Amino acid sequence: MKEKFPLTGIVVSLNTPFDSTGRIDFGSMERLIAMHLREGAAGFLASARAGEIDELSIAERIEIIQFVQQVARDRATLIAGATSGDPTQSCRLAEAALKAGCNAVLVEVPEQFRSDRTLALGFCREVAQVGVPTLVIQDLDWAGSGLDIAWVVEMFETLESFKCLKVEVKPAGPKYTQVREATQGRLNVAGGWAADQMIEALDRGVDIFIPTTMTRHYVEIVRDHRAGNREAAFTKFRAILPVLAFTRQHLDISIQFHKREMVHRDVFKTANIRKKCLPYDRFHEQYGKEMMRYLDQLQ
Numbered sequence: 001m002k003e004k005f006p007l008t009g010i011v012v013s014l015n016t017p018f019d020s021t022g023r024i025d026f027g028s029m030e031r032l033i034a035m036h037l038r039e040g041a042a043g044f045l046a047s048a049r050a051g052e053i054d055e056l057s058i059a060e061r062i063e064i065i066q067f068v069q070q071v072a073r074d075r076a077t078l079i080a081g082a083t084s085g086d087p088t089q090s091c092r093l094a095e096a097a098l099k100a101g102c103n104a105v106l107v108e109v110p111e112q113f114r115s116d117r118t119l120a121l122g123f124c125r126e127v128a129q130v131g132v133p134t135l136v137i138q139d140l141d142w143a144g145s146g147l148d149i150a151w152v153v154e155m156f157e158t159l160e161s162f163k164c165l166k167v168e169v170k171p172a173g174p175k176y177t178q179v180r181e182a183t184q185g186r187l188n189v190a191g192g193w194a195a196d197q198m199i200e201a202l203d204r205g206v207d208i209f210i211p212t213t214m215t216r217h218y219v220e221i222v223r224d225h226r227a228g229n230r231e232a233a234f235t236k237f238r239a240i241l242p243v244l245a246f247t248r249q250h251l252d253i254s255i256q257f258h259k260r261e262m263v264h265r266d267v268f269k270t271a272n273i274r275k276k277c278l279p280y281d282r283f284h285e286q287y288g289k290e291m292m293r294y295l296d297q298l299q
Helices: 026-038 058-072 087-099 117-128 149-158 172-182 195-203 215-226 230-247 251-264 282-298
Strands: 009-013 043-046 077-081 104-108 134-140 162-168 188-191
Touching (some): 058 077, 117 149, 149 162, 149 172, 172 188, 172 195, 195 215, 195 230, 251 282
């Protein structure tokens, strides 16, 4: 029987900072990693949707993997993002992660494979054959229930390296429970976008949470809940709900707010983005600044 992926707690999906010329700002990224480590992050995901992967070249993504692994090497686990619509590119990213010393890789099943069990399994098997010890599969469906549970179980039973499922579906809660029950709790379950249901996710036994910021708050919520103090966890969770309500409107709002937040905290030099985002208008700017002041008070 395969050993369960031991990572638990908060794994931060890193935004990608850009300088004034649009290049990756690795100085800001180093400050970002240091901040999250101080706040208790157990790991990092780099790069995924929050990192604007569709606007990064494969060479840039490999450079980010190498950089984050080097900076966080002995202090946190890196899950290297290898999602691509092209399986060849996913394998190339996975190989680069393995070469950099990273033992976990995340891939999202490409959209063109999601309706066909054979193609979905074949894609995951192709990436697994690279030899990365832990394969994290991202079950992403912004509007539906995502991958069929029977497929997830088959992949878990047939792919030795598949040890974690990142669930990002609607609603997420029942999927967490279905996956845990179908695999007898042996598959590590991670929650991402559904952070506004965090207490429910903890009640359901989710192992990993993958937010973008507010790491200290998330760490304390998980710590209290797992220590049996659900009331304290709920009180701290309730305190960050205004920020979650604002940022969970849309991924584009989340990226743009959190980059501004990092400028506000003197971590990023700019809030520049590459992704063609929904407009972040003057009302977003006004409310976003109010949310930053609110977070300052919580800190």
